[in-house]
Amino acid sequence: MLPVCQIPGFQLRDVMAGEVRIRTALGGKGPPLLLLHGHPQTHLTWGKIAPALAERFTVVAADLRGYGDSAKPEGGAGHVGYSKRTMARDQVEVMRALGFERFAVVGHDRGGRVAHRMALDHPQAVERLALFDIAPTVTMYARTNQEFATRYFWWFFLIQPEPLPERMIGADPEFFLRQHIEGQIKIPGSTSEAVFAEYLRCYRDPATRHAICEDYRAAATIDLEHDAADAGTRITAPLLALWGGRGTVGKLYDVLETWREKATDVRGEALDCGHSPQEERPEETLRLLLDFLG
Template sequence: MMALPPCHIPGFELADIETGEARIRIARGGKGPPLLLLHGHPQTHLTWGKIAPALARSFTVVAADLRGYGDSSKPEGGPGHVNYSKRAMALDQVKVMRSLSFKRFAVVGHDRGGRVAHRMALDHPEAVERIVVMDIAPTATMYAQTNKEFATRYFWWFFLIQPAPLPERMIGADPEFFLRQHIANQIKVPGSTSDAVFAEYLRCYRDPATHHAICEDYRAAASIDLDHDAEDAEKRIAAPLLALWGGRGVVGQLYDVLQTWRDKAVDVRGEAVDCGHSPQEERPENTLRLLLDFLS
């Protein structure tokens, strides 16, 4: 068992899982049906800290750091950013769950984790029993409907995809400022990210390899991921899907979130939560209730 750092999810154990292509850090706790939690940018698995212990009363919860984030490994991007395609990142997590003897499981993905979960449900339908996507519309939809307001409010979608090393060098000049501003602009319930959790996000965010990995994640989303989405344009997610979004956030204000997912899946339900971009941190009690209702 790995030693726990000062900031961790109570009752959870840490481990590193080798998938063959990456090393994935996980926090695991609880008993019951398997449930995979995938964070977004710029967080780590600690984003689930307010709700994971309660979920662990009903599920075996695996909260993972995505490839390139947190304490997971950070490979080079590869030709065409292939190593940060959502296909590659989804396969990491399927292999993690298989290594834990879970062949079929529910997955909850926030932000980038939701995009990984979307691809997972298309590429590995036999593995995904239920899927929750939090505060996103499908990537291809968001790019196709880009306008001045979206480009202004989600500027990093267009900043991070610039050729290396421009965004990496600019973030590296003051990573704490960039991280703090990014979170502050998206959170609408002040104080939702504790000082201790922010310190852990910042510890990981100071790593130059993380800067490059994050940029590669977004570069892949604007290139190879769109190619994969176009190839699968007629496919629909078969697993029941719950979409949750922040009623005070950009996605909820600019998109008909339920309709965007009804275009991609056969069984869709969902609702807004009174918060910004991170329901699990801003409104944990409401988010937990909605997740338990759907997952149970």
Template structure:
């Protein structure tokens, strides 16, 4: 399909085959290519205020990760391998190649940042620059978990429980769970907007989405950690920008830049005065930082 994106002005929607998994992506703008990857519980619509700004200087692609938004939601398979960040990173490469981009910058928020991290390790020739929003590396966060983090990020430990426990509990009132989750993470009144919340709820009401989200987190606690351990000595070659919310848990819990200096050779970044969802809470600052970094 090709159609106009209702959330990203001037962008066109595409359904792209990534080795048998259909990925929904929005593309717009012109110039050097940039890939935007959302987190949980968002979709590519989270970039609505940033993507058009970037599109003035770059060819921008914003995709729904597998399991999220309007992308396919395959079964998790043995060991949750279908939702390994390695599989999601391969989707991203396939999408960008289908749109004519062999090498590109990657910007990832939350889960998308974890996909971006794996993408830079597995496909270094494809990644020219890397930006991650409000995360420390997955293995680092698990290794340094304490009571304060486990309390604040309870869903890291709830969603990984064996199926169908979290799926059925969330399914009893998905709107309440989603609203509580988003309101707890945002520190900016009005974020997300009612329109964005309605879009996130539209897909969250789908049981296949909820199961895929759980599989994403289950993979993060199992197969992703195995992949990270195998690459423990690897370092990201591309320049890396880390931005985080000064009022969020990640910024209060970790020395964010130091955690990324353990994983990458060239790291810079800073905190923004907001919560977890930087691109929605501080879109002007995020756009300016990305335009400067992507250059």
């Protein structure tokens, strides 16, 4: 399926990660750079900065499994099909299929959690790691209080057993999606209507909504088990953390300190925005990212 809205200068290509088809947008020339979106976005979340990145890098903007126009396999027993381990392996296989054994990776929101796991499971592949507006999953669950549960209610709604959240969202996907995005973005209009329409096109698919729930169910179960098993392992790749100073992560956590508990080389700062720096503060995000990537 071809989206109506595309990133200028990028070509869409489906790449097989094992038996799972992953939709990618490819552009540019130079060292490889993988961009991973979050929920409820697709690879189009990078549209404001990807063309400039493509002037220096071979940019691969991928839809995570279950999202966008990528395949949507079942989660299986224990939601293993949407564990961050499985989702990270998808993207490593995509990059290998494109000829890249080692690359930089930038992840926002859910994509950041996939990138975190990738850096642990595939340290030989991850050259540099940038994470946008997240603290570690295990940290956020461990420190849950009423304020966090209120601000991030979907962390607890989407994990409910099938089909409760799927059917409730399915009653009015556009309302849920718009409320979700507008609640997190603090600079109105940062998500254009054309891009929102693409997010909605994908969100209207019941298989997408089910996959999203499986992603969150995995985060609350099998991902925590994997994190506990790796509690003593630290990320060795240089890590850049950027977050929105007006958002939940910036208000509730010392973001750099949470990542210094997980990685050996951490830097970063807050931007004057909400949850999506790449959409809300693209020029500043691009400057900081290029400085980090070198």
